[in-house]
Amino acid sequence: MADAITPRDKDYSQWYLDVVRHAKLAEHSPVRGCMIIRPNGYALWENMQAALDGMFKATGHENAYFPIFIPQSFLAREAAHVEGFAKECAVVTHSRLKIEGDELIADPASKLEENLVVRPTSETIIWDSYSRWIQSWRDLPILINQWSNVVRWEMRTRLFLRTTEFLWQEGHTAHATSDEAMDETLKILDVYATFCEDYLAIPVIKGVKTPTERFAGAVETFCIEALMQDGKALQAGTTHFLGQNFGKAFNCQFQNRDNELEYVWGTSWGVSTRLIGAMIMTHSDDQGLVMPPKLAPTQVVIVPIYRSDEDRVRVLEAAGAIESSLREAGVRVKLDARESQRPGWKFNEYEVQGVPLRVAIGPRDVASGSVELARRDLRSKEVVPVEGLSAAVVGLLEEIQTGMFDRALAFREENTREVNSYEEFKEVLEAKGGFIKFEWDGTDEMEAKVKAETGATVRCIPFSSTGKWETGDNPRVFWARAY
Secondary structure (H helix, E strand, O other): HHOOOOOOOHHHHHHHHHHHHHHOEEEEOOOOOEEOOOOOOOHHHHHHHHHHHHHHHHHOEOOOOOOEEEHHHHHOOOOOHHHHHHHOOEEEEEEEEEEOOOEEEOOOOHHEEEEEEEOOOOHHHHHHHHHHHEEHHHOEEEEEEEEEEEEOOOOOOOOOOOOEEEEEEEEEEEEOOHHHHHHHHHHHHHHHHHHHHOOOOOEEEEEOHHHHHOOOOOOOOEEEEOOOOOOOEEEEEEEEEEEEEHHHOOOOOEOOOOOOOOOOEEEEEEOHHHHHHHHHHHHOOOOOOOOOOOOOOOOEEEEEEOOOOHHHHHHHHHHHHHHHHHHHHOEEEEEEEOOOOHHHHHHHHHHHHHOOEEEEEEEHHHHHEEEEEEEEEEEEEEEEEEEOOOHHHHHHHHHHHHEEEEEEEHHHHHHHHEOOOOHHHHHHHEEEEEEEEHHHEOOOHHHHHHHHHOOOOEEEEEEEOOOEEEOOOOOEEEOOOOO
16 A cells, blocks of 8 residues: 555655545545545544533533524624625525426525525634623623634645535623733634644744735734645644624624623634645655554554464454553553464554554564564564563554654744755755745735745744744735645
């Protein structure tokens, strides 16, 4: 299987698609631009969900669910919002089909009184609810998260990175003051950064987006940006300070502590299955997928090796004892006792699928009280004693997690460069790519000119050591070509 993976230096885009396919993460669906997430990919998403969901709940958020269909009139209430999403919306116009001759058509008699938009994001339908739920400052804050799918009609799609339908979480919160809403926006940005760095082992840069890159309907958009192995940036998550824009659009007012009516302040924020693509492009190699142990559905796979029935009994008994010991130590472990595939085939399969550690055990290992332990990240092997194996594996998984982050951070630092002129900017971008710190004059015109001439955009205005983003006439910002 690894032989079928295109090398990164030959065709990075094809390499990415090959890894997704051979690791059995996802595949294209019959509907253009959509994907089928296979069990390996969905198990990874479930682990990401579980970690993030715990982080959200630890910061006081609750889960809810809102409809996938949004009245078209709702989308029109916030001008910037509708302008930003109008070209990406899928619209439902009829409620049923009918057979007419040999054709299956939308039944003209079932035309809806009002078109429904398939959810591209949920600000509008959620703020309609908030306008009914909120009357007083005592009803605030509302801290809600939703796990759902959304549809955005993309022209160019790539599995996980950009698809017409994708899975995500979207948080929507309502507050009594501007400061509370801004604090929430930055708090979740920290949650996202912590998740990416501690779980995905992806170092990120936190910052604020320029006005041209701002979420439609937001006052400010904040982001975390990561650098992929091909030198392109990837936006890994965003949080949005909505001000009172949606409060005003949906007449969502509350009586404040001074008994005065005031519009509610809001935020929204989200990350998606795009993070799986980020993980692939940050860590994987020409042999296939490499997964950080904290999120890997299977952290350790045990492959028994034997030739005779007598050896089979002894080896499987020893392998089963190792499996039980690892499971008791909290390790997600799988014993692959299939007889339909040879050990070498299994080795290759689990390497392509990115299982962090592989334990191989045969008759000689049983006799010597040892096993062969192979690391996926470094593609290294060593013989270790069975005694104390569980503790050794737990420690090694932590070492792998830390090592993956450290290597990704070193790569980013090596590929982040500061330049002092536009000519130098263009030379560095063409020769080396990566993040480039360069002045921005604060105008949309400069952004448009640089993008048209080089394909690079302002990824973010970085935070300073004080926690605020850089300001002034010519802040130094992060530029890059991006996904």
